[in-house]
Amino acid sequence: MPARRSDQTRAAILTAARERFAADGYERATIRAIATDASIDPAMVMRYFGNKEKLFAAAAEFDLRLPDLSELPRDQLGAALIEHFLDRWEGDDTLMALLRASVTNQAAADRMRQLFMGQLGPAIAKLTGGGPDTAVRAGLVATQSLGLALCRYVLALGPVAEMPRAAVVAWLTPTIQHYLTSPDPTTSPR
Amino acid sequence: MPARRSDQTRAAILTAARERFAADGYERATIRAIATDASIDPAMVMRYFGNKEKLFAAAAEFDLRLPDLSELPRDQLGAALIEHFLDRWEGDDTLMALLRASVTNQAAADRMRQLFMGQLGPAIAKLTGGGPDTAVRAGLVATQSLGLALCRYVLALGPVAEMPRAAVVAWLTPTIQHYLTSPDPTTSPR
DNA sequence: TTCCCATGTCAACGCTTGTTGACCTACGGT
DNA sequence: ACCGTAGGTCAACAAGCGTTGACATGGGAA
Numbered sequence A, B: 001m002p003a004r005r006s007d008q009t010r011a012a013i014l015t016a017a018r019e020r021f022a023a024d025g026y027e028r029a030t031i032r033a034i035a036t037d038a039s040i041d042p043a044m045v046m047r048y049f050g051n052k053e054k055l056f057a058a059a060a061e062f063d064l065r066l067p068d069l070s071e072l073p074r075d076q077l078g079a080a081l082i083e084h085f086l087d088r089w090e091g092d093d094t095l096m097a098l099l100r101a102s103v104t105n106q107a108a109a110d111r112m113r114q115l116f117m118g119q120l121g122p123a124i125a126k127l128t129g130g131g132p133d134t135a136v137r138a139g140l141v142a143t144q145s146l147g148l149a150l151c152r153y154v155l156a157l158g159p160v161a162e163m164p165r166a167a168v169v170a171w172l173t174p175t176i177q178h179y180l181t182s183p184d185p186t187t188s189p190r
Numbered sequence C: 001t002t003c004c005c006a007t008g009t010c011a012a013c014g015c016t017t018g019t020t021g022a023c024c025t026a027c028g029g030t
Numbered sequence D: 001a002c003c004g005t006a007g008g009t010c011a012a013c014a015a016g017c018g019t020t021g022a023c024a025t026g027g028g029a030a
Helices: A006-028 A031-037 A042-049 A052-059 A074-089 A094-102 A106-128 A134-154 A158-162 A165-181 B006-028 B031-037 B042-049 B052-059 B074-089 B094-102 B106-128 B134-154 B158-162 B165-181
Strands: none
Touching (some): A006 A031, A134 B165, A165 B165
16 A cells, blocks of 8 residues: 555644644543644545544554563562653653543543553563452552652643652652552551 | 521521532532522522632531540551541531532642641641651541542442441551551651 | 512524535646 | 546634623611
8 A cells, every 4th residue: 555645634634633632631622622733624534534533533542552561580570660650651641641531531531441451461470470369450550650750741840750760760669669569468467 | 696596597508519419420410409409499509609719619618626635646647547437428518519529620639738727737747746747647548538438438338438437447457557657668768 | 568689581693613515727648 | 638636725613712891789877
């Protein structure tokens, strides 16, 4: 299939959509604004993507691209995961768009779930051997990762937003490491 | 000042507003829907609260009601804080409304910041003696607490949402304890 | 009773939104 | 040169929004 001339327009729309959804969330990001950013007519967006819902679905496609954790020394898992998350957050607004939208949009929330349960879950399963607590561990990592993103990038909570990247890694490493490798505290309360 | 008859209506509006903001976020929660829930006319909302912005400000008033942490044994701080947060989240939709709105609404984000920096910060300062890392510690506690709320109550991430309260406390206690009492890892890297 | 003000109702406004369909334009194959 | 079609423009639609102002009502003070 030859490269159509319209692919350029499609790409421009997707980029503008990602930026708007990331900055404004699902409902405040208007098709008109996205079209203006992409220097085209709003009707083009409809022609290429059908409706706003499908546009978001296309713009919010994302892959965590998790490295193979089973090849890492066990005590470096936490640091590696955080570094990777920070990498995936910066330089691409897709996760930002996903987070901002997932709070009020059902489809975005679904995709967020799929990201952390369907991608992070299996990656962790390779470490734990697929024990029954695997999903719980993935969920716990999600709470800390998303909480960090929320406070650092969305809410811009002073100290968290200004903290240098190295400090974030230093503080969060033990936490993630704990969720990944500590024995399940609910099976042996003491 | 005698109890006016309208106070009942005001209260009904505020309750309905909190529920709608909590369930739908700021923009999708409409004044018309709130008025219907409160069994009154939309114009009443305007008369009592001026506009949507002020209605939200009134509905989202909140106090963390943090206990005096300095009276607790140092090794029970983490568990006590989590228990308290879970208590404040359940049985009152205000925090839910605040979280859902703060992702797209500036005023809500401001209030969230004020909650965690202006209330949690000072409470932690009484523990650390007000060192320069106090605000950072408060921020870190915020990341884990809000991340938990996001995954458990908003996104309903399977395992995190279904985990019994006791399991949440058991898993998160070491994390919060770490943020509160561990020596700053950035000042002595090794 | 009379009057007044707090309380509440109603219909409409101006605006923005997602979405649609009719229309224009230009270029590549024949 | 012709023409079909991919690509793009334009104006308008219906619906929903926050918000407003004119109008009803009803109970307590005089």
